[in-house]
Amino acid sequence: MPPKKAQKLTPFNVYIRWRPLPAEQGATEIQKSQSPGDGGYSVSFSQPDSSSSSSSRGARSWTSASSFSKVFEADDNNRGVYENVVTQTFPKIMAGKTCNFFAYGHTGSGKTHTIVGYDHEDPQQVGLCLSAARELFQKIEELNGSTESNGNDQKLAVGLRMYEVRKKSAFDLLNGHTECFVREGPDGKVHVRGETETLEDGKVRVKPILVVPCWTFDELRATLEKGLDLRATGNSTVHDKSSRTHAVFELEIVNKALVEARDAAIERHAELVPHGKYATDVYIEENSKAYIQGPDGKYMMNPDYTVNQERIDAAEAIKGEYEQRLELAEAKVQEIFTTSRHPCLGGKFVFVDLAGSEYYDQKSSTSAAGSKQTAEEKQEGRQINSDLFALKEVIRARSSNQARIPFRSSPLTMVLREHFLGSDDGFSAMILTVSPAADQYAATMNTVKYGNLVAMAGGT
Numbered sequence: 001m002p003p004k005k006a007q008k009l010t011p012f013n014v015y016i017r018w019r020p021l022p023a024e025q026g027a028t029e030i031q032k033s034q035s036p037g038d039g040g041y042s043v044s045f046s047q048p049d050s051s052s053s054s055s056s057r058g059a060r061s062w063t064s065a066s067s068f069s070k071v072f073e074a075d076d077n078n079r080g081v082y083e084n085v086v087t088q089t090f091p092k093i094m095a096g097k098t099c100n101f102f103a104y105g106h107t108g109s110g111k112t113h114t115i116v117g118y119d120h121e122d123p124q125q126v127g128l129c130l131s132a133a134r135e136l137f138q139k140i141e142e143l144n145g146s147t148e149s150n151g152n153d154q155k156l157a158v159g160l161r162m163y164e165v166r167k168k169s170a171f172d173l174l175n176g177h178t179e180c181f182v183r184e185g186p187d188g189k190v191h192v193r194g195e196t197e198t199l200e201d202g203k204v205r206v207k208p209i210l211v212v213p214c215w216t217f218d219e220l221r222a223t224l225e226k227g228l229d230l231r232a233t234g235n236s237t238v239h240d241k242s243s244r245t246h247a248v249f250e251l252e253i254v255n256k257a258l259v260e261a262r263d264a265a266i267e268r269h270a271e272l273v274p275h276g277k278y279a280t281d282v283y284i285e286e287n288s289k290a291y292i293q294g295p296d297g298k299y300m301m302n303p304d305y306t307v308n309q310e311r312i313d314a315a316e317a318i319k320g321e322y323e324q325r326l327e328l329a330e331a332k333v334q335e336i337f338t339t340s341r342h343p344c345l346g347g348k349f350v351f352v353d354l355a356g357s358e359y360y361d362q363k364s365s366t367s368a369a370g371s372k373q374t375a376e377e378k379q380e381g382r383q384i385n386s387d388l389f390a391l392k393e394v395i396r397a398r399s400s401n402q403a404r405i406p407f408r409s410s411p412l413t414m415v416l417r418e419h420f421l422g423s424d425d426g427f428s429a430m431i432l433t434v435s436p437a438a439d440q441y442a443a444t445m446n447t448v449k450y451g452n453l454v455a456m457a458g459g460t
């Protein structure tokens with residue numbers, strides 16, 4: 001058999017979005033231009049004049065490679081960005097694939113404006129996530145109407161999951177901001193689960209981040225707005241309502257059968273935990289009785305005790321039964337995908353509003369505002385920068401088909417692992433949000449350079 005060709009992964013599509021010049025008095029604009037090239041657009045920008053306050057930092061003009069898919073100007077609204085970036089991905093979503101969209105940029109440059117938007121009613125201003133949800137509902141309503149799925153467990157809905165990643169944890173925005181821990185299981189899969197809950201009947205439950213099934217667009221929008229109220233905000237170098245976390249919004253096509261099967265799998269897991277613990281306790285107890293410490297301090301077999309292997313086996317057998325029940329429940333989830341009459345089941349949009357890229361840059365020009373930051377916020381800033389670096393490295397390793405993708409380097413990349421792996425034949429895009437203000441020149445250049453590397457790593 002000929003050797004299997006290395007699979008060429010879908011490259012990252014990188015877009016640039018200029019925000020309008022902030023309305024502050026005296027704000028001057030950098031000079032900027034774009035030009036089409038072989039691989040995409042390149043952008044050039046330079047500071048307006050040498051008397052600029054920030055002229056001493058870094059180069060005064062810079063031109064990128066021709067690596068950007070499109071450049072959006074300050075007068076392009078969210079609808080325009082949506083139509084150019086997201087609309088094209090619907091055929092993939094409706095085939096059950098995953099499509100990822102990241103907003104990356106310095107604080108105040110328009111990431112939240114792009115991903116979520118601040119006006120959730122105006123179709124021209126609403127962010128990419130809600131626009132995608134609205135169109136998703138139109139598509140699945142057609143499917144629900146065209147089959148006899150209404151009212152039964154095949155009826156399609158949109159499952160919303162939203163959480164923010166802060167330091168080493170994820171916080172569930174649809175479950176009271178519950179802290180969830182990011183861990184890799186023995187199966188190599190990443191599990192993001194809350195604290196262990198002990199229930200009245202002795203069962204132990206560890207809940208993953210909730211997926212809330214929404215049956216109408218209005219229900220989804222109301223759910224999302226409730227979650228947004230819980231987003232952590234703090235003081236940043238540019239504006240004091242800045243997000244200091246990476247926020248992830250997932251829209252997944254689900255149906256009642258899938259939601260119920262996943263709940264059942266969580267329940268089976270809860271039932272297994274106490275039996276697993278009992279089997280371990282019995283094993284340890286029996287084996288600890290089987291050894292005694294001799295006069296020389298060394299351990300030796302206890303001549304007066306025989307390990308009760310039957311007791312150990314009985315506990316293991318009960319544990320085995322519960323493991324089997326869990327396996328069956330997990331197989332049921334898989335079976336729902338393979339037998340669904342809708343290939344779109346499981347199709348997923350993932351929108352990520354990354355934390356401000358230079359949030360705690362110690363060398364920031366805006367150190368007066370920066371001094372308002374607490375020590376904890378500064379530490380968070382270092383974590384944010386290390387997450388963003390890890391993200392770039394994952395994109396690079398993945399695009400060049402490296403055998404080892406460094407997902408474990410940061411909690412952010414661990415959490416996003418399944419989406420990266422699930423989007424091999426999907427679509428991934430990064431929108432770089434940048435400000436044309438002269439005093440943001442260094443931050444803008446950093447953002448575009450980062451995006452340039454991401455786009456180049458895509459191998460276009």
Ligand SMILES: Nc1ncnc2c1ncn2[C@@H]1O[C@H](COP(=O)(O)OP(=O)(O)OP(=O)(O)O)[C@@H](O)[C@H]1O
Binds near residue numbers: 108242354
């Ligand atoms: N393209 C744009 N058009 C109009 N207004 C914009 C645009 N981009 C940003 N803004 C406005 O600028 C302000 C800051 O934007 P936003 O909150 O989206 O920044 P951010 O990049 O998410 O910042 P942070 O990382 O600190 O959260 C908001 O009031 C937003 O409405």
